[in-house]
Amino acid sequence: MELAPDQVWRLLLELRCASRALETLPDPVSCGLTGDGQLALVPAGDAATLIEIASNSFWTARVPVPQTSAELLDLYLPMALANRQRPFTLAHLGQSLDGRIATVGGASRHINGPENLTHLHRLRALCDAILVGASTVECDDPQLTTRRVTGPQPVRVIIDPHRRLTAERYLFQDQTTRTLLVCAEGLADQPRPGHAEVMGIPHDGPRLPLREILRRLHERGLFGLFVEGGGLTVSSFLEAGLLDRLQIAIAPLVIGSGRPGITLPTIEDLSQGLHPRHRRYVMGEDVLFDCQLRN
Numbered sequence: 001m002e003l004a005p006d007q008v009w010r011l012l013l014e015l016r017c018a019s020r021a022l023e024t025l026p027d028p029v030s031c032g033l034t035g036d037g038q039l040a041l042v043p044a045g046d047a048a049t050l051i052e053i054a055s056n057s058f059w060t061a062r063v064p065v066p067q068t069s070a071e072l073l074d075l076y077l078p079m080a081l082a083n084r085q086r087p088f089t090l091a092h093l094g095q096s097l098d099g100r101i102a103t104v105g106g107a108s109r110h111i112n113g114p115e116n117l118t119h120l121h122r123l124r125a126l127c128d129a130i131l132v133g134a135s136t137v138e139c140d141d142p143q144l145t146t147r148r149v150t151g152p153q154p155v156r157v158i159i160d161p162h163r164r165l166t167a168e169r170y171l172f173q174d175q176t177t178r179t180l181l182v183c184a185e186g187l188a189d190q191p192r193p194g195h196a197e198v199m200g201i202p203h204d205g206p207r208l209p210l211r212e213i214l215r216r217l218h219e220r221g222l223f224g225l226f227v228e229g230g231g232l233t234v235s236s237f238l239e240a241g242l243l244d245r246l247q248i249a250i251a252p253l254v255i256g257s258g259r260p261g262i263t264l265p266t267i268e269d270l271s272q273g274l275h276p277r278h279r280r281y282v283m284g285e286d287v288l289f290d291c292q293l294r295n
């Protein structure tokens with residue numbers, strides 16, 4: 001037998017539930033086939049065990065694993081296994097060959113192909129919270145749901161320090177799942193926009209401290225965080241050293257102008273650049289670089 005991709009996806013969803021509920025999973029986790037042919041967590045030592053997953057997210061299988069299923073395990077296990085003991089923060093940007101994530105006016109839909117969109121929805125289904133910056137909501141008015149895959153809907157978090165977004169925004173009106181607006185502490189008493197909750201963050205400088213935002217999300221039980229954009233927000237998480245993984249999906253497209261992806265402080269020499277360990281995945285016409293920034 002082979003492990004089919006739909007079996008692996010169900011297993012990932014089951015692992016996600018177990019890691020949140022149990023907090024400490026046995027190490028390694030054993031997975032096998034149940035009586036009805038579904039792949040599921042099984043007691044350690046069970047003869048039917050097909051896959052073993054170690055706490056560092058490496059897996060081994062006793063049966064052939066087709067490439068699509070292997071890629072699902074490689075790409076999604078770290079997010080599926082996030083919990084209090086091992087919080088996990090991943091950021092993703094889809095960009096053109098010339099490093100743009102949107103036009104100057106903010107149009108970014110369809111930079112990447114449908115395979116990458118499905119990838120984003122899978123990450124959403126496995127995380128606890130998706131986080132975006134205010135400009136992404138302003139430009140895209142996104143839904144941030146998991147409508148392309150089966151799985152739960154994560155909490156949606158928006159960093160809007162000055163509360164410039166109006167209550168008509170889709171995320172504030174939609175009740176598919178919770179929306180959390182993060183703003184400067186002094187503005188937290190203003191009426192909540194639509195159905196969103198408001199979380200005020202104390203700050204000294206012009207930026208809200210991301211480490212404190214992350215701490216507050218963990219306090220709420222949101223340990224798997226997916227930073228979905230835009231470039232300024234992902235860059236500030238990267239600069240603050242808060243990302244475990246950075247994924248960049250490159251599309252065969254030249255925009256020639258527009259909003260940049262990653263922007264960090266100036267360096268003098270290329271040796272000062274980041275050279276992360278990475279894997280490459282082909283997603284339709286796009287190539288995804290999955291960069292490991294922390295173990």
Ligand SMILES: NC(=O)c1ccc[n+]([C@@H]2O[C@H](COP(=O)([O-])OP(=O)(O)OC[C@H]3O[C@@H](n4cnc5c(N)ncnc54)[C@H](OP(=O)(O)O)[C@@H]3O)[C@@H](O)[C@H]2O)c1
Binds near residue numbers: 137161206
């Ligand atoms: N291709 C992709 O993968 C992708 C993904 C998402 C979005 N997009 C596109 O990207 C564009 C938006 O990206 P962007 O880089 O311009 O902006 P962005 O990252 O979406 O939002 C940046 C804004 O968020 C707020 N913010 C974020 N972190 C903060 C912090 N630590 N403290 C205080 N405020 C913080 C600030 O709001 P204030 O300005 O109010 O201070 C900041 O200017 C849109 O065109 C969207 O369509 C592309």
